[in-house]
Each structure stands twice: as C-alpha cells, then as structure tokens.
Amino acid sequence: MTYLVTGGAGFIGSNFIHYILAKYGEGIRVVNIDALTYAGNLSNLKDVEGLKNYVFIKADICDEAKMKEIFDKYDPDYVVHFAAESHVDRSIKDPMAFIRTNVEGTGVLLNAAKRVWETKNGFKYGKRFLHVSTDEVYGSLPPDGDKYFTEGTPYDPHSPYSASKAGSDFLVKAYMDTYHFPANITNCSNNYGPYQFPEKLIPLMLNNALKGQRLPVYGDGKNIRDWLFVEDHAKAIDMVLREAEPFETYNIGGHNERENIYIVRLIIDTLREMLPAGDARKERLNYDLIQYVADRKGHDRRYAIDPSKIKKDLGWEPDTSFEDGIQKTVKWYLGHMEWMEQITSGDYMEYYEKMYGGI
Ligand code: NAD
Ligand code: TYD
Numbered sequence: 001m002t003y004l005v006t007g008g009a010g011f012i013g014s015n016f017i018h019y020i021l022a023k024y025g026e027g028i029r030v031v032n033i034d035a036l037t038y039a040g041n042l043s044n045l046k047d048v049e050g051l052k053n054y055v056f057i058k059a060d061i062c063d064e065a066k067m068k069e070i071f072d073k074y075d076p077d078y079v080v081h082f083a084a085e086s087h088v089d090r091s092i093k094d095p096m097a098f099i100r101t102n103v104e105g106t107g108v109l110l111n112a113a114k115r116v117w118e119t120k121n122g123f124k125y126g127k128r129f130l131h132v133s134t135d136e137v138y139g140s141l142p143p144d145g146d147k148y149f150t151e152g153t154p155y156d157p158h159s160p161y162s163a164s165k166a167g168s169d170f171l172v173k174a175y176m177d178t179y180h181f182p183a184n185i186t187n188c189s190n191n192y193g194p195y196q197f198p199e200k201l202i203p204l205m206l207n208n209a210l211k212g213q214r215l216p217v218y219g220d221g222k223n224i225r226d227w228l229f230v231e232d233h234a235k236a237i238d239m240v241l242r243e244a245e246p247f248e249t250y251n252i253g254g255h256n257e258r259e260n261i262y263i264v265r266l267i268i269d270t271l272r273e274m275l276p277a278g279d280a281r282k283e284r285l286n287y288d289l290i291q292y293v294a295d296r297k298g299h300d301r302r303y304a305i306d307p308s309k310i311k312k313d314l315g316w317e318p319d320t321s322f323e324d325g326i327q328k329t330v331k332w333y334l335g336h337m338e339w340m341e342q343i344t345s346g347d348y349m350e351y352y353e354k355m356y357g358g359i
Pocket of ligand 1: 041
C-alpha cells in the first residue's frame with residue numbers, strides 16, 4: 001500500500017505519518033509531498049526520515065507537471081490531502097495564498113489522481129482520495145443551545161481560509177458526482193497536540209507563557225472551539241481510508257467544547273503544575289499575563305461537531321480525553337523546547353510583530 005501524503009511536514013500531516021508508520025511498519029510505503037512553507041518543518045519527521053519505506057519530495061501541489069511525474073512514478077493507492085494554508089488570521093491579511101494552495105492545489109491533485117486511476121471501465125479498484133477539511137466550512141453556531149454541525153449542515157464559511165476550504169470541498173464533491181471519482185471528505189474540529197505551529201491558540205499561549213509574555217485573548221475570550229487530540233484525528237482518517245465507502249463525508253470531533261479563556265487559564269495552571277519549584281518560568285506565571293485584545297474580524301462564535309455518523313458507520317471514538325490530551329501536549333512542548341526555539345527563530349518574530357505588535 002502506498003500512501004501519498006500532501007502537507008506531511010505540517011502539524012497534522014506529520015502526526016498522521018508517525019501514526020501510520022507506527023501502526024503498519026514496513027507493510028506500507030509513505031510518499032510525503034510538501035512545499036515546506038513557514039508551516040512545514042522537516043524536523044517534525046526526523047525519526048522516520050531514514051526509513052526505506054518513507055520518501056520525502058519537496059514540491060508545490062500547484063505544480064501540475066511535478067504532480068503528474070510523482071503520480072506516474074509512485075502510483076499511490078491512497079492520497080491523503082492535508083497540504084493547505086491553514087491559519088485564519090493569515091487568511092485575513094493575505095487571502096490569495098489560500099485561494100491558490102487550497103483551491104487550485106486541490107484541483108491539480110484531483111486531476112493528477114484521476115489521470116493515473118481512471119480506466120475505460122471506471123476507476124481502478126481500491127484507490128482512494130481523502131480530502132482533509134475543517135468544520136469551519138459550516139460557519140458559526142449560537143453560543144448556547146444544542147445545535148451541532150452534521151454532515152448535512154449547509155456550508156456558510158466566513159473567513160478567506162474557510163471559504164477556500166469550502167471551495168476545495170466542493171471541487172472534490174464535483175469530481176465524485178461528475179466522474180464517480182473515489183474520494184471521501186472529512187471535516188474535523190480544532191486539533192491540538194505535538195508539532196503544532198505556535199500561531200494557533202494552544203502552542204502560541206504555551207510559548208508566550210513560558211517566556212513570561214502577554215497572552216493575547218481576542219474579544220471577550222468566550223468564543224468556543226471543539227478540541228480533538230491530533231492522534232485521534234489520525235486514527236479517524238486512517239479508518240475512513242480503509243473502511244468507509246467512497247463518496248461518504250464524515251465529521252470528526254470528540255464533544256470537547258471549551259471557551260478560549262478556559263483554555264488559556266488551563267495552560268497556565270498546567271504549566272504551573274508541571275514546572276519544578278524554583279524554575280524562574282514558574283514564578284512569573286499567573287493570570288495577569290492574560291491580555292484581552294481587539295477581536296478577530298468576522299470571528300466565528302462557536303464550532304461544535306456531531307460525530308454520530310463516524311461512530312455509527314466505522315465505530316470511531318476518540319481515545320484521549322481533553323484533560324489527558326492537554327497534559328500530554330504541555331509535557332511534549334516542555335520536552336521539545338529546542339523545537340520551539342528553532343520554529344520561532346526565523347520569520348516568526350516578524351509575523352508576531354505584525355499580528356500582535358504593541359502588546
Ligand atoms: P499546517 O499549516 O500545520 O501544515 C500545512 C502543511 O502544508 C505545511 O507542511 C506546508 O508546508 C504544506 N503546504 C502549504 N502549501 C503547500 C503547497 N502549495 N504545496 C505543498 N505543500 C504545501 O496545517 P495543519 O494544521 O496540519 O492542517 C492540515 C490540514 O488539516 C489542512 O488542510 C487544514 O485545513 C486541515 N484541518 C486542520 C485543523 C487544525 O485544527 N489544525 C482542523 C481541521 C482540519
Ligand atoms: P486558532 O487556533 O487560530 O484556530 P481557529 O481560528 O481556526 O479555530 O484559534 C482558536 C481560537 O482562539 C479562536 O477563537 C481565536 C482564538 N485566539 C485568541 O484568542 N488569541 C490568539 O492569539 C489566537 C491565535 C487565537
């Protein structure tokens with residue numbers, strides 16, 4: 001089985017590659033295509049780079065000729081498409097990069113797969129394209145109440161990021177409807193865990209807290225996200241690939257809704273618990289570091305997934321509770337401070353200044 005993974009040097013992609021290589025060992029081959037943007041980092045994959053069943057190719061998914069060459073050479077069984085511009089705040093500042101990679105790049109990959117998989121009598125048996133998407137395509141839910149995103153919820157994206165992901169979902173749907181192209185779409189809630197770039201809420205707060213810097217909370221801090229430990233997402237993706245019928249879409253989430261301010265306080269509490277007595281970082285950690293700042297433009301209030309379809313069809317459920325997941329995540333970052341140093345040493349400071357300058 002050859003898995004062609006796009007965006008495998010990013011947060012979820014690298015966790016997915018670790019997950020499948022640990023699970024299947026030499027029974028599979030993994031081909032990882034990544035352009036290594038600011039979000040892609042080969043040190044996320046240091047421990048697998050020497051394996052003979054792992055190949056890394058630095059390439060842009062929008063490069064049609066290159067994608068054609070790679071699909072011809074490796075003839076993948078599964079395509080797992082993670083590569084994307086993924087951060088909402090960046091999409092508000094520079095939407096075009098999102099439209100290019102997320103929409104055009106997905107179109108290029110669909111064509112590359114269709115070209116090598118299609119025969120006179122339909123598509124070759126067992127081939128599958130899994131498009132990894134987000135619950136943000138559904139828009140925003142009211143803060144209170146019992147409304148959840150189901151697979152039938154109408155799309156209503158608000159940010160350039162979620163609109164570009166919605167566009168890519170519709171392209172995949174069009175290939176399924178028009179050509180009977182064997183694909184699945186998964187829409188997952190917010191992930192957290194090892195190797196997440198510190199532009200997203202949890203690693204950004206961890207990094208700032210450890211440095212004694214301000215913790216910038218947007219608006220009133222009461223926006224709600226539904227959090228899933230990244231390994232549970234990896235498990236769900238692999239189950240969909242191997243066990244789901246083609247053309248099905250699945251929402252993935254673990255009923256873990258929290259307000260942002262709760263998460264920020266929990267990070268402070270967990271760090272205070274884990275850092276040893278006398279550690280200077282522990283002494284300066286307290287809730288006074290929290291600073292409410294101007295709200296994100298078009299900020300979605302609440303996301304919450306109804307995961308009953310994936311549970312019913314495939315028996316998927318998360319293994320990691322939110323409490324355990326946060327403990328594991330904080331412990332991982334504390335044990336990988338050199339990773340954080342490396343990640344934040346380049347263009348990151350410039351980004352941070354642009355986004356949060358002045359606090
Ligand atoms: P990430 O930003 O950490 O990683 C994206 C990866 O894609 C990086 O390695 C980057 O170098 C690569 N990439 C970007 N543009 C590329 C291009 N043109 N060609 C080749 N590679 C390119 O993102 P992530 O958080 O790991 O998210 C992965 C996928 O999961 C995305 O499609 C995202 O929309 C989706 N998703 C993310 C979350 C979340 O909470 N992070 C939740 C649901 C869905
Ligand atoms: P983020 O991790 O960017 O994920 P998304 O916007 O895709 O859900 O943000 C999660 C929530 O945290 C979101 O409501 C915005 C908020 N947030 C802050 O309050 N401060 C920050 O510095 C960041 C990055 C996010």
